[in-house]
Amino acid sequence: MQNFIEAYSWVNMRFLLEGLWVTVEVSIISIIASFIIGSILGVLRYVKIKYLSRVVGFVVDIVRNLPLILIIFFTYFGLPHLGFKPGIIFAAVLAMTIFESAMLAEIIRSGILAVDYGQMEGARANGMSYVQALWHIVFPQAIKKTIPTIVSQFISLIKDTSLATIIVLPELLNHAQIIYGQNSAYIIPMFVMIAVMYFIICYALSVLSRVLDKKLA
Amino acid sequence: MKKLKRYLGVLGMLGVLTLVLTACGGRKSLSQQDVLTNDRTSNTITWGVKADTKLFGLMDVQDNTIKGFDADVATAITKQILGKNGKTKFVQVTSQTRIPLLKNGNIDAIIATMTISPERKKQVDFSDSYFDAGQALLVKKGSAVKSVKDLNKAGTKVLGVTGSSSVANIRKFAPKAKVLELSDYAQAMTALKSGQGVALTTDNGILYGMATENPGYEVVGGTFTKEPYGIAINKGQAPFKNKVNAALKEIEANGTYNRLLKKWFGNVTGFNYKEASR
Amino acid sequence: MAYILTHYWSELIQGLGYTLLSSVIALVFSTVIGTMFAIFEVLPNRAMRIIGRIYIEIFRNIPLLVIAMFFYVIIPMYVAKIDGFTAGTIGLTIYTSSFIAETVRAGIQSVDNGQMEGARSNGLTYWQAMRYIVLPQAFKIVIPPLGNQFINLVKNSSVLAFVAGFDLMYQGNSIASLSLDTINSYVVVGLFYLVITLPLSYYMQHLEKRLAN
Structure with a gap:
């Protein structure tokens, strides 16, 4: 018990919260960016523009089927070869965004496919152009249909930021490791604390998704 | 309509390609x-x-x-x-x-x-x-491992850190031991405490630092390489x-x-x- | 790249082996455990439902890496000596089982309730009806999502690299630092992953299309 009280000292907690902030920061930026890019990629894959849709589909499939850790290495170690030197946070955000965009593209595309084709035809018959019908009628419904899946993907994103500890992103898990690396009596208290922190964030998001799902249904 | 789409597709790909190429060739490599x-x-x-x-x-x-x-x-x-x-x-x-x-x-x-x-x-x-520095071993106090020779047995697990020269060295000095590579020294020390290996090997300076923080552990065997x-x-x-x-x-x-x-x-x-x- | 392939071929194959082994073990056990907790969740017994819910929510909302590290670091200190491969695979199993539980539960609930009632009125016990009538239908529905879970498992097994589990990613890290050719090492490792995951992924897409028609 004594270990727990000492482990949760103000200094350690502040250090952990600094890590938590990086986790949250990276997650929020990546969530917003990957939602936008994932939507564009998903639509592009759906509309079947010759070559482009093929290429998008191929790239999305490659990225989706690689472990995220590899993508993290590629952005942090690989990008400078293109003359571009990302900082650690930027590299992490970029890796998460690339990976999650590909995952979301697939979710959103299947959402669009699930929207009744009659909707599209009806909208076109009412004088909308293909793009208008897609943007105003089909896309919003596809998002509505896939909200639970999209949110659970976002939850995965938040959890997966912990993988970036391998390139020493100063996020929650990394800061916990630094604390228990200096005093092994804190190992269990640190595991408990970060598990609770991750749980609270992710669980809150999943509750939010359920509420949203009910409201929209 | 179809032709237009095809045209746009090709154009898009060309655009991306050019962007990548200019990014590659345009700037001097940073290390240069x-x-x-x-x-x-x-x-x-x-x-x-x-x-x-x-x-x-x-x-x-x-x-x-x-x-x-x-x-x-x-x-x-x-x-x-x-x-x-x-x-x-x-x-x-x-x-x-x-x-x-x-x-x-x-x-x-x-x-x-x-x-x-x-x-x-x-x-x-x-x-x-x-x-x-010189490479040495960190073990639990009272361990049977006294020097690097004691590690050269099949089934002995030694902890090290990925990318460190000590991992390559220990493969030469104790070829029969199994080397487990962790991502950093904090993880390797934690693994030693969890009993994932019988010894942690790296340079003596680093090990002394770990020993001062973890009184149950000691540096043994002197140094067997020059680092x-x-x-x-x-x-x-x-x-x-x-x-x-x-x-x-x-x-x-x-x-x-x-x-x-x-x-x-x-x-x-x-x-x-x-x-x-x- | 050819250099990495030829020089480190045996390490890569060993890594591939451990990755596949870990994924298959985790798939088998997480399907069993996941199905068990899914059934808990649809049982008439309230206490069992709550236990099922707690298990699923806890392990779905904590990072896999934290769970795997927990088994690598803490279990050997107090419970049993387990190595990195075992610890990582246990972590992978528990984490994945919570997702499979959620999938299977949705499958069970999508089977018409009339089926259960019909079976019960024909004299089957609750468990018999579950075993012979409901679960087989539920599994038909959840086969595509289960397939996707397996692809995730193969990718997620890369956390073994953090606990010295000798998998493909662990070997990749080791090769990258030995050869000092970082990018090519990871490209090769990526190709090895794609060899497993891409065919699986295309097969699952094909299967989904076939089941949808």
Whole structure:
């Protein structure tokens, strides 16, 4: 018990919260960016523009089927070869965004496919152009249909930021490791604390998704 | 409509391709720019340092800064090169990430318990050695393992860190042992405590740091290799390398080096800092 | 790249082996455990439902890496000596089982309730009806999502690299630091992953299309 009280000292907690902030920061930026890019990629894959849709589909499939850790290495170690030197946070955000965009593209595309084709035809018959019908009628419904899946993907994103500890992103898990690396009596208290922190964030998001799902249904 | 789509598709791909190509070819590779000029302009040297290694580079939870012998030497060298107001920027590295980061130009130099070795010299340049370490073993007090010979048995698990020279060395000295590579020293120490291996092997300086923090563990067997630490610098950066070497000589001559050595190793049991003085 | 392939071929194959082994073990056990907790969740017994819910929510909302590290670091200190491969695979199993539980539960609930009632009125016990009538139908529905879970498993097994589990990613890290050719090492490792995951992924897409028609 004594270990727990000492482990949760103000200094350690502040250090952990600094890590938590990086986790949250990276997650929020990546969530917003990957939602936008994932939507564009998903639509592009759906509309079947010759070559482009093929290429998008191929790239999305490659990225989706690689472990995220590899993508993290590629952005942090690989990008400078293109003359571009990302900082650690930027590299992490970029890796998460690339990976999650590909995952979301697939979710959103299947959402669009699930929207009744009659909707599209009806909208076109009412004088909308293909793009208008897609943007105003089909896309919003596809998002509505896939909200639970999209949110659970976002939850995965938040959890997966912990993988970036391998390139020493100063996020929650990394800061916990630094604390228990200096005093092994804190190992269990640190595991408990970060598990609770991750749980609270992710669980809150999943509750939010359920509420949203009910409201929209 | 179909034709238009096809046209747009081809155009899009061409656009992407051009973007990638200009990005590749347009700029000089970062590692080819002159580091010394860049650092003088920004008045900052960016160092890759460890954040998990007591005595050399350890994150201080109190104020979120990295402290240790490596960090202090880096600061002293920076002041020598850039003057009193020169700034240091520390980027946390592990044994695994340090060389790619240097080659990519994320950092100007590595000062992170890095042994000067022939293999590494093919990839990067080294300054003169700034610390003489030697590989040793850390074991639980009372362990049957007394020296590196005791590890050379099938089924013996030894812990090390990915990308460190000690992992390659132990494969030579104890070929029958199974080496488990962890991502950094904090993880390796935690694994030793969990009994994932019977010994942790790396340089004595690092191990002494761990032993002072973990009283149940001791350094055994003396050193079985010579591990001179150097500051790694990209190839083709001769002006910067010469400056670093000159700065190193200067801090050794003016007593700064010995002062730092005493500050970090003066109270470490088993380590004779006077022998290491320069 | 050819250099990495030829020089480190045996390490890569060994890594591939451990990755596949870990993924298959985790798939088998997480399907069993996941199905068990899914059934808990649809049982008439309230206490069992709550136990099922707690298990699923806890392990779905904590990072896999934290769970794997927990088994690598803490279990050997207090419970049993387990190595990195075992610890990582246990972590992988528990984490994945919570996702499979959620999938299977949705499958069970999508089977018409009339089926259960019909079976019960024909004299089957609750468990018999579950075993012979409901679960087979539920599994038909959840085969595509289960397939996707397996692809995730193969990718997620890369956390073994953090606990010295000798998998493909661990070997990749080791090769990258030995050869000092970081990018090519990881490109080769990526190709090895794609060899497993891409065919699986295309097969699952094909299967989904076939089941949809």
